[in-house]
Amino acid sequence: MARIGVFVCHCGENISATVDVARVASEAAKIPGVVHSVDYKYMCSDPGQQLVKAAIQEKGLTGVVVAACSPRMHEPTFRRACAEAGLNPFLCEMANIREHCSWVHEKGEATTHKAIDIVRTLVAKVKKNRALQPIKVPVTKTALVLGGGIAGIQAALDIANAGHKVILVEKEPSIGGHMSQLSETFPTLDCSQCILTPRMVEVAQHPNITLHSYSELEGLDGFIGNFKARIRRKARSLDEKLCTGCGLCTQKCPLRRIPSEFDAGLGLRPAIYVPFPQAVPNKPVIDREHCTYYRTGKCRLCEKVCPTQAIRFDQPDEIVEADVGAVVVATGFDIKHADFFPEYGYGKYKDVIDGLQFERLASASGPTLGEIRRPSDGKVPETVAFIACAGSRDPAKGIEYCSKICCMYTAKHAMLYRHKVHHGRPVVFYMDIRAGGKMYEEFVRRAMEEDGVQYVRGRVSRIYERGGKLVVKGADTLLGARPVELEADLVVLATAGVAQPGAEDLAQRLHVSYDAHRFYAEAHPKLRPVETNTAGIFLAGACQAPKDIPESVAQASGAAAKVGALFSQSELVREPLIAVVDRQAPPVYSSCSGCFLCQGACPYQAIKREEIRGRDGQLIKTVAKVNPGLCQGCGTCVALCRSKSIDIQGYSHEQVYSEVLALLNRGERDG
């Protein structure tokens, strides 16, 4: 006979303002099987939990229903309280009368009725709950970090320094990411390469880090603590062990007309190349798309000049498999490119460039060696227009969000331009200036006051060419929307930060969710900002949302700390809400008929074949068997099973059918 306790929470006034909680408690007491029913102001508080614990012990409860907030909020709290009082935690259920009732309905009879219905439903469920034991699984103490930008580098170093193995995967030939392309960084104006490259070298030399550059994740199977990663090492077309990085091949390559990705298309590179001088690893890669040998079958000059005979034209891609316990996704962001701004003439006028291109112009290692020269004719521009929010905060362009970094880097660009071209005139067109951050507002002020950057509040409607100049047409909204026309020599667009191309493909390979803009979704926007909804997979940096360097680094360290906490235990405890196949005494053994429909439906390959044999070793039947380590508890197999031989703990047939019947006021015959 069930002995159920119902605990109705007021949640201050969050529930009691619209729901008659006293009546919910008194009605609940009438449900067959309920032996205890009380209401209390804050059930999650310490005295509230004490009420639950005391009732379990004094009344000998066999099940607990807490009518309060969402189970996503306090289910763990009350399950823990039950466990402390000696009741199996899986005999506790939450009746969500706050998010699903008191907050969404007006005060009144119908709302209280609904709350009572919800409680009755959960009482019916908890009567069918069974005591479950948590599942323990081992943890592989190796982390996989995807992306070798500043976030990935930081996460890898932090995890490695905590004494764990790290596999770092970077899709480009070198780690460094966008940060390696930057000239100087706000708000301190320290040189990006100077602070980044020592970290890159540290990654390369760290005994705990295995670096797979020019590689991509093919697939990820398994679950927290026990993932299996397949990594494709794309063919560099050379033997990395033999290559010394002398660079002779890159100097001799006769093809030097390929736009350099690292220089954002402003510089040129050969077909065999190292992206930039401080690249890690400092080994070239042959761009097979452009290389003359791959196109015509002739040349092979690099092979001839290589002093160590390291060139391998026929090298295939290599697939590496690795067991990892946790994954940090730090795949970064991209910026909106050409064709997105036809009104600004990007892609049509050579002197309309994006922020990343300006970084390369201002960088000492860039195509102009740090001199600000416009791409079309190499002249030093006298007037430069900087356009903030190019694409961002523009619902008409489909990007409603603020890209967050542009206000700051635009101020920095204008400043750098002024430092390099003393007589130059920088004009910034902006919507609002968002300079929230340590020393950020002061930095923007400095740009305005010390470096004389002119700020015009208003959007630019059009840019066109007139007599070798770019005419920027806009409005000054601080002067009553007065039209403004500026003749500029160079226009820099602070284009919107967007998700990486292929972000959704990777999300599907990892089973993590992403938002409408293809940025990866965190488990909770405030309280779990570095975790994904998939246990064991964490986020760092701009793959989650546009972020600046300090934030990316902070989040990466946060993710690394999470990985460290995971790796601090040798066994993981998982909720036992998994599928089980019916097994019973002979002569039936199992109601499973062995059709194995479930096997094809399982997304985790958790269902295996099991042979049931008699004492004489004779095969009686082959049935399905669930691997508890792999099963994630989705229940797809349960709904599919023709003979109802497979059931899922926590959402069993008994439980859900009882819920439906109780909700509709029937099925309370058994008590």
Next chain:
Amino acid sequence: MAEFDPKIVAFVCNWCTYAGADLTGTSRMKYSPQVSVIRFPCTGRIDFMLLLKAFAGGADGVIVSGCHPNDCHYSSGNFHARRRWIVFRGLLDFLGIDVRRVRFSWVSAAEGAKWAQLVNETVEQVRVLGPHRAYQRLRGLGVG
């Protein structure tokens, strides 16, 4: 004539729609109290016999909602649910249950407003259809 208050049962997945409905709550958006939610790990878990059970038990309408295609927490459960729904529709008709009494939808964890809208639309639609009285017959068929 007194307005008829339909009884709607919503079968939702834990990861998207349940969380979406939680968001409706946290955002304090209001919707009709005629609906009650039953939580499942995934829409893939939803045995469509449950829908018949609900109709047999006196429900006037049913909502089934989970993660958007490609967003399933378990990668493919919602595709199974969708396929099952397509097959089930024909059966509903055969059983004499108006297919408009069932709403199959996707509500993500970020779509609090969509959940409120879905509930209100379903309640309105079922209100127009009137009470579901065919369930006694279903019981006669042994489904209840």
